[in-house]
Amino acid sequence: MELPFFVSSYFKRLADDCPELARQVFPSEMENVVLDYEDSDPLCDNRNMPVKRLVHRYDDRVLILVTDRCASYCRFCFRRHFTASGSSDISKEELQDIVGYIARHDNIREILLSGGDPLMLANSKLVSVLSSIRNVRRDVIVRIGSRVPVFLPDRIDESLIDAIRDFKPIWLISHINHPAELTDRASNVLSLFIDAGIPVANQTVLLRDINDNITILEELFSSLLRIGVKPYYLLQGDLAAGTSHFRVPLERSFSLYEKLSCRLSGLALPVFALDLPGGGGKIALSRSSVEYVDDNWYYFRSREGKIYKYPREE
Ligand SMILES: *Cc1c(COP(=O)(O)O)cnc(C)c1O
Numbered sequence: 588m589e590l591p592f593f594v595s596s597y598f599k600r601l602a603d604d605c606p607e608l609a610r611q612v613f614p615s616e617m618e619n620v621v622l623d624y625e626d627s628d629p630l631c632d633n634r635n636m637p638v639k640r641l642v643h644r645y646d647d648r649v650l651i652l653v654t655d656r657c658a659s660y661c662r663f664c665f666r667r668h669f670t671a672s673g674s675s676d677i678s679k680e681e682l683q684d685i686v687g688y689i690a691r692h693d694n695i696r697e698i699l700l701s702g703g704d705p706l707m708l709a710n711s712k713l714v715s716v717l718s719s720i721r722n723v724r725r726d727v728i729v730r731i732g733s734r735v736p737v738f739l740p741d742r743i744d745e746s747l748i749d750a751i752r753d754f755k756p757i758w759l760i761s762h763i764n765h766p767a768e769l770t771d772r773a774s775n776v777l778s779l780f781i782d783a784g785i786p787v788a789n790q791t792v793l794l795r796d797i798n799d800n801i802t803i804l805e806e807l808f809s810s811l812l813r814i815g816v817k818p819y820y821l822l823q824g825d826l827a828a829g830t831s832h833f834r835v836p837l838e839r840s841f842s843l844y845e846k847l848s849c850r851l852s853g854l855a856l857p858v859f860a861l862d863l864p865g866g867g868g869k870i871a872l873s874r875s876s877v878e879y880v881d882d883n884w885y886y887f888r889s890r891e892g893k894i895y896k897y898p899r900e901e
Pocket of ligand 1: 648869
């Protein structure tokens with residue numbers, strides 16, 4: 588399925604001066620190149636969905652797809668089977684079913700709000716999601732995964748923060764890929780969360796010709812740390828349909844990360860990770876995590892001990 592095009596006017600203005608930002612949101616012809624090992628659902632969300640809109644892949648964590656909308660669409664989106672698919676916001680009934688599932692599974696300790704982008708919901712809808720969760724589980728940690736601080740910082744204001752701060756413990760997991768995304772406005776809204784006692788950790792996707800460069804990544808991670816945001820994951824590209832032009836060959840990714848680890852402090856350095864294609868879950872990546880290699884594939888062992896493969900690309 589094709590991913591619709593949309594970019595916020597704020598991000599478009601930034602992208603006008605920065606090709607590394609433009610390439611993330613403006614479609615290219617390369618998206619029509621779909622490799623035989625690529626898929627619109629590379630992480631097999633649909634196979635780990637016991638209830639509609641609920642992905643349960645790890646024992647103690649679940650992920651809720653609260654809306655299919657984002658404030659701009661990343662052309663490398665790995666969840667393109669769902670993003671902008673027209674399924675819209677979670678309904679009251681869907682939320683009830685999910686909350687029922689969570690109430691029945693007391694091994695769940697963390698709930699990830701995702702989508703789409705949870706901060707695209709109206710404040711009232713976000714509050715109803717958070718309060719429904721809190722009604723059944725007071726202790727669970729809620730993570731909000733969002734790229735709104737980068738795409739539409741003005742969406743985040745005191746009234747949003749006031750609406751959600753009663754539901755702590757909450758973590759914001761931002762998605763920032765390039766130092767040019769970390770404008771003063773973006774930094775200021777991240778501070779709103781931190782000042783309200785909502786810690787922020789960041790995920791970065793490693794992207795070819797966008798941030799696959801030591802200087803860029805070093806600047807990004809040290810700038811994040813300076814404003815109080817912990818670099819959490821640096822993610823190797825997923826095998827999403829039509830995204831091969833964004834993937835960095837794994838051999839090069841290893842070299843980049845090895846150099847980064849020499850230059851950055853433990854606090855500034857994110858974990859380099861791969862979400863194993865086929866639903867194996869996330870693993871920390873390094874050369875020593877490779878079980879074996881052949882002409883076309885790297886082989887990795889998942890946390891459950893199963894073997895999964897990832898292509899050797901040029
Ligand atoms: C990434 C992910 C999580 C969270 O994994 P962490 O390693 O704890 O960040 C949970 N559920 C799903 C489906 C995920 O993709």
